[in-house]
Amino acid sequence: MGYDAKFRVWRGDADGGDLQDYTVLANDGEVVLDIIHRLQATQTPDLAVRWNCKAGKCGSCSAEVNGRPKLLCMTRMSTFTEDEVITVTPMRTFPVIRDLVTDVSFNYAKAREIQSFTPPEGLKAGEYRMKQVDVARSQEFRKCIECFLCQDTCHVVRDHEENKQNFAGPRFLMRVAELDMHPLDVAERRDSAQSEHGLGLCNITKCCTDVCPEHIKITDNALIPMKERVVDRHYDPLVWLGNKLFRR
Ligand code: SF4
Ligand code: SF4
Ligand code: FES
Secondary structure (H helix, E strand, O other): OOOOOOOEEEEEOOOOOEEEEEEEEEEOHHHHHHHHHHHHHHOOOOOOOOOOOOOOOOOOOOOEEEEEEEEEEHHHHHOOOOOOEEEEEEEOOEEEOOOOOOOHHHHHEEEEEHOOOOOOOOOOOOOOOOOOOHHHHHHHHHHHOOOOOOHHOOOOHEEEEEEHOOOOOHHHHHHHHHHHHOOOOOOOHHHHHHHHOHHHHHOOHHHHHOOOOOOOHHHHHHHHHHHHHHHHHHHHHHHHHHHHHOOO
């Protein structure tokens, strides 16, 4: 059975905009992205929205629904009552391009700042051997679809433009942790996690974990272990001595 859903959608661009009200048909089993597409098809052909897979796997339909960072294609209409006004706005942490589309290039810049996987010199292809336990540990982090919802929700940058330069955000601190946990990676990661990527600004509120559509335990399995590794390096005398004698 269809019903008239009440939507409030942010319309505008980098120069400004506002919320506009629409009434759009919603059918059983639909998601918010279906309604946005119907709105586009029937009333607002110029409404800008980014999407690709409609299956929660490309990470491109990220926006905010009732102020919560969400994938539009994975947010079921059945989670709202029929008389509820559903507000859809662009991700707040990134600059708006138009309507629901934001410029997420901050994230690509942060990705480029992380030194890529660095195996020991002279190690040849075919000599890369890892234990299954080490493979399993990073497997969780590799599920990331780069939707940047965790980056959007993190309070360190959400309302603090001034922190963006010194803070990589949860997605990329998780990448640093993943590489630091890799048994074949020999790059220095722990000092730079603090000094270059801003690990110290994270106060483990777990908001990033709460919004991750892949249910990655970003805080518990990446950020907290990375903080512990940094502390070990600086304050554990045995680790300190080991670091002096051996590279890892
Ligand atoms: S746990 Fe850290 S990275 Fe995640 S939202 Fe909180 S402050 Fe940001
Ligand atoms: S860690 Fe989760 S929330 Fe963050 S970018 Fe990856 S999939 Fe999205
Ligand atoms: S359209 Fe691909 S994740 Fe939503």
